[in-house]
Amino acid sequence: MKVVVRELEETQNLAITLANLLLEQQQKPLILFEGNLGAGKTTFIRFFVHAFPQGKQAEVSSPSFNLLNIYPTQPEIAHFDLYRLQGEELDTDLEEVLLSSKFIRLVEWSEHLPAYLNFADWLKISFHLQEKERILEFTAKGSMTNILSSFKKLISGKEVK
Numbered sequence: 001m002k003v004v005v006r007e008l009e010e011t012q013n014l015a016i017t018l019a020n021l022l023l024e025q026q027q028k029p030l031i032l033f034e035g036n037l038g039a040g041k042t043t044f045i046r047f048f049v050h051a052f053p054q055g056k057q058a059e060v061s062s063p064s065f066n067l068l069n070i071y072p073t074q075p076e077i078a079h080f081d082l083y084r085l086q087g088e089e090l091d092t093d094l095e096e097v098l099l100s101s102k103f104i105r106l107v108e109w110s111e112h113l114p115a116y117l118n119f120a121d122w123l124k125i126s127f128h129l130q131e132k133e134r135i136l137e138f139t140a141k142g143s144m145t146n147i148l149s150s151f152k153k154l155i156s157g158k159e160v161k
Contacts, residue, residue, distance in 0.1 A: 002136070003135070011136075012047040017154050017155060018048060019048050019049075021154060025147065029121065029147065030098075030107065030123070031104070031122070032107050032110035032122055034124065036129060038129070039129050041127055042060070044125065044136075045079060049079070052077065053073060058077075063079060064081045064083055067080060068094055068097060073104075076102065078097050078098070080105070080106065081109060082109040082113060086112050088114070089116075121142035123148060124137075124139045124141075126139070
């Protein structure tokens, strides 16, 4: 599913809608983010995190240096930025958090995940920049296909390609 976004408020509404759906469904998924620098991944994540209980207190920024931020939301959100990883293996502490169902796990630059990690369930949001708009492409695998189907119904009024 592809969604055309022209305004920051549209990105915010998509992020909040997804967060509310996950809260309602009591899901703690793995969400993968792909897109070029400046495509809007961290902005989407900031709106997403702020939509959770205690999320407004979180200082959301891309964890480019330390690779992981854990936000004090309910449930907790683990935010990875794997830009610097580029094919290297994760250390055991990072891998443990990534594999944990205790957290909602958000992974920027998910294309840099080590090949040996194969996840059965995920939601992927790919950001594509065009002249005056962004195209957010949502795909899912495993049990997350049901979440994506529900999400599509919730945003049915949006420009979906």
